[in-house]
Amino acid sequence: MINKDFIDKCKSIFGPENVLTDKAELIAYSYDATPGIPREIPGVVVFPENTKQIQELIFLARQTKTPIYPRGAGTCLSGGPVPLSKGVVISFQKMNKIVEIDPDNLTATVQPGVIIADLNASVAKYGLIYPPDPGSMATATVGGSVAENSGGLRGLKYGVTKHYIMGMEVVMPTGEVFRFGGKTVKNVTAYDFTHLFVGSEGTLGIITEIICKLIPAPKYRKAMIAFFDKLEDAGKTVTDIVRNQVIPATLEIMDKVTIQTVENYAKVGLPTNVEALLLIEVDGMGQDSVLWEAEKCVEIINQNNGKYRIAETDAERDSLWAARRAALPALAQVKPSTVLEDATVPRTKLVDMLVAIQSIAKKYDLMIGTFGHAGDGNLHPTLLVDPTNKDEMERVHNAVDEIFEVALSLGGTLSGEHGIGVAKLKYLQNEIGRSGIETMRRIKQAFDPDNILNPGKLVPMED
């Protein structure tokens, strides 16, 4: 464990200016954005600047059996970077260089601490984008989002983080440096380690460099907002749009509770008597095809008894988006805190899921606003809570249990984009079964025999 000797060695590896040991500094590394999970103040925080330092730390940690908690910006919503013991936090916030942008191979090679929005700003001058856009992209790091396989608002059309990672360099828990994947579109050499490490939540190795895939930025876009008196009509609009071969970049839903709260808070001119709204944006490289897609969406909205507003200018687009952007801030105003879940179901089960959440809210006497990425079935039921109210917190935990139960019964998943971490560990077996748990344990043991990398996350080592 961590003692003076360990800290001295850290200082000689990283330089004294890159090691934090004062309790006040360490307290600020004892959390992420997940409410109500176990957490511990780490024993030391280090800021690496290169791969070799991380290798040396691994050797030190192995000798002393010290847990390592890798951390990007700490915006995780499942407890990924949160220390569970007085181990060492590796903060990647200073290992944040864009190593190379290769516009001809459509790749960017980055260190893990690069902020997602900064990567996008840097590739914009080549007319390119890195599509994964989690809500925290202005703060979150590429490394963190790779470890968590983060999603975002554009998932339906553009996919999620795993679709944009082509290779990486990893320091293995045994200390070797391992590079796999690369700049080639095609690569079937060896196991597909890239896809194993994306979403591994820091449990299999420490990612030190990442090759990201870039795509051309869409040139045209068209946004609209549609209101529905019946939830079923909104749900049918979502599936009808896809059935009519239109894949919008954004297809977001907000339920009645969210709409009313947003309107009450932001006064953006939303009708408060509707059951649901959809925010739809189509984009593409050709004006004609984008207009065709937009017209098709309008036609489908009309067929499903929806009323719509379409943005003719950038300013109008911003005003439509304002409603969606206000969803979480508005809900967060109602009560001191929020529990934001990300249970996800097949697109066709969207309405069933929304109805189930409403009845769970009623059953446990809770306020739940649901919004989210309707196009990919990824909903964010947001439970509004007062953490100091024990009785209410009890009901919240029960409601969350039930939300997951329903999601799984509809053929969905525990987590669309936030990860398992510690927050959802107890539900894991419900989705992947006993054989899944055993397989995960064997993988973890094969990679990390000493169980020093982010122990207690993602893989339940004990029953």
Next chain:
Amino acid sequence: MTTAVTKTIFDDIEALKKELIRCMKCGNCMAACPIYNVEKKESSVARGKIALGEAVLSNDIKIDDDTLINLIFNCLVCKSCMMACPSGVRFDRIILGLRAAIAKKKGIPFVKKALFKLLKNPELFDKGMKAFAAMQGFFLKPEGEKKRTPKGFLKGINPRLDEQFILPELTRESFRDKVKETIEAKSSQATAIFFTGCSVNYLYQEVGDDLIYVLQRNNITTITPKRQNCCGMPVMVHGDIETARELARKNLDAFEKTNAKYIVTVCGSCGSALKHEYPIILEGTEHEEKAKKWAERVYDISTFLLKVIKFEPPKGKVPLKVTYHDSCHLKKSMKVFNEPRQLLKMIPGITLLEMKKPDACCGSGGSYHLTHVDTALKIAKAKAEDIKATAADAVCTGCPACMMELFEGLHRIGESCNVTHTVSLLAKSYRAEN
């Protein structure tokens, strides 16, 4: 002397609990925080400091822990985080509440000493800065202190005061000593108090002259009460809540002696102190009602001209390319950012060139730029580079403290771009009419 009867967040740290609990730790503040941007440490940003506040309340750490004190004072109070916060956490209250708790526990002299421990030669610094920092009110006694030119005191005192350090010359006579208390307008449409703030009083007197000139041109009778003081913000940000209260009471009493309907400010920090802080720090005292009354009458000069009175647009040509820097307290506290730009666009000859992130903090933060030199300089230079990139002839802002920081930052990167106040460009245009 009156004392507070209710327990505000400045008197009782327990009162912070309901504000702390509202932070979801989402990390949105990290994208907005100028200090985090430079230091890349969790403790630099609002979320980390909120975690520290929670740890104090849960007895995991003591309020007088040395590192904790340093971390809590490592904040510009620029309120940028509050603009990015989805939960609307009032971080300004939290940070000032924590500082007040530290000051209460350790005493004000300790706080100042702790801050200046970071400096090379604290005693000398104190001596030299007494005069020089007077415009910040940092060491200011309520009645104000006569200024001296700081040159000669500064060498070797503060790492910031190197050969690159540059500062407008301090004036021999204060603005309020110099200016007539009441200046009647010919056919007066209203009477307004000019709350000068320390920077105009000691440093940027031309901004004060320009303000009075602009008000005259708009037929506003100006009262510049001799008995007004520092707004209190500089002492308040160091946790010295009792001195801030005393200054606030004296200012309010000075306002009460006039028949003015409005207060006009040319400094975002002074304006937000009068408008937002006084009613809170004086809550539950006999000055509460006065504070509320005058809070509603406070306007930044740009809002006052465009939204309160009948404004006479200037006609004189000012051929300049100008970029506008949003003062943190003017934009993020007083919510004034459209009006100054509108005014600039109304001046014939001016081309407004927006810089990248015009509302990014300049790095001044009152005395922050002297106590946290390395971080502040990096922030100031980044700002200067953004200004340089616009190729503007002048950078204009609504706050004299920013003017000072911009002036120095530009100098340090070898840029000769002029630094001016919105009201000075207006005055220039009026004067060019004939």
